[in-house]
Amino acid sequence: MADPTGREAVAAVWRIESARIVGALARYTGDFALAEDLAQEALAEALVTWPRDGVPRNPAGWLLTVGRRRAIDAFRRRSALDERYAALARDLGEGDVLSGGAPADPARDAEGVLWDPDQIDDDVLALMFISCHPVLSREARVALTLRVVGGLTSDEIAKVFLVPAATVQARITRAKKTLGAARVPFELPSAEERAERLGSVLSVVYLIFTEGSSASSGDSLIRLDLASEAQRLARVLSRLVPDEPEAHGLLALLELTAARFPSRTGPDGEPVLLERQDRRRWDRAAIRRGRAALARAARVGRGLGAYGLQAAIAECHALAPSVEATDWERIVLIYEALGRLAPSPVVDLNRAVAVSMARGPAAALPIVDELVAAGALSNSHLLPSVRGELLTRLDRADEARTELELAVRLCGNERERAVLEHKLADLG
Helix, strand or coil: CCCHHHHHHHHHHHHHHHHHHHHHHHHHHCCHHHHHHHHHHHHHHHHHHHHHHCCCCCHHHHHHHHHHHHHHHHHHHHHCCCHHHHHHHCCCCHHHHCCCCCCCCHHHHHHHCCCCCCCHHHHHHHHHHHHCCCCCCHHHHHHHHHHHHCCCCHHHHHHHHCCCHHHHHHHHHHHHHHHHHCCCCCCCCCHHHHHHHHHHHHHHHHHHHHHHHCCCCECCCCCHHHHHHHHHHHHHHHHHCCCCHHHHHHHHHHHHHHCCHHHHECCCCCECCHHHCCHHHCCHHHHHHHHHHHHHHHHHCCCCCHHHHHHHHHHHHHHCCCCCCCCHHHHHHHHHHHHHHCCCHHHHHHHHHHHHHHHCHHHHHHHHHHHHHCCCCCCCCHHHHHHHHHHHHCCCHHHHHHHHHHHHHHCCEHHHHHHHHHHHHHHC
């Protein structure tokens, strides 16, 4: 009888160690796409073997052993004994190269292929930069990052973004082919290239968290598994590039935002607006971690970057005992700085919300009207929902109703839509 705990162990080890395994195999083979395939084959082998024979003493080493054996088989099929085959095989005993199956002696073989601990961070960092390479589309970067760095399966990624698993698999396959066609090597970019491409890596992690913290569709406001995965990736990244202030700024933003998760939804999953949240339920440990990361961002940089500024806004909320006691003027100033550093319609819309809290809705409405006139965020429910709220506070009910009706039509998330419909009903 197969032991169900074996499958659970496979899932746990894979989620924790998959990036290191794929990175190590990519370093050994020099082929990123092949390494990902080999890691998946090792995972499939573990799903069969561990429930039957028990979990090996060194699970990650076992997976790497199988991956290396499969690599040897692949190279043998390609061209007998080429230089890569020799490099891979020299550390294995003569009898160890007979097949790509499970190791005959998992403990011995696993210990024999433990990767250099000083190389692990470089492997994972290279993996993150390759997964977020600028030759890939945004969708491909997200899918590949979740797959090879986050260890999620195609089915899990598909459930996250409510698309067919075949779509996710096609994105990942195309991404690997694109990287191969572009001859992207498995190596750390130069310091100059790393600085240029770090923004892409950070933006993918931020995008994953954003979808997790405010789901764009579906019947859940928050997708904790996705948001938690983004937090984990941010923690890894902040350790791998400790001198990059925006890595710490992003981690701070994610920690401080996630700290409010426990009070953002009610017992039935319904959204709870900020002014009604029980701040006693906010995660104080996450707030401490976020503030510490924000302090590190300030220490290692010359002023906060875009993620650091957003984290500073989140810190204002985290420290305030209530909405009324929040330092809204400071938040307005930070949004103004953020707008100069990283201008976007979303930043302007958030600034308008802060202005409405600090100075009243009449002061904020012109900012929103400018966005409407510019055609910004035309397909998003956010702009009409904010404008509807401002008009409601100004007692312009008919105009507010028109805006909220538009927001309801544009909103893809069932939970948020219900909140907007409730506001509409309150207008009478």
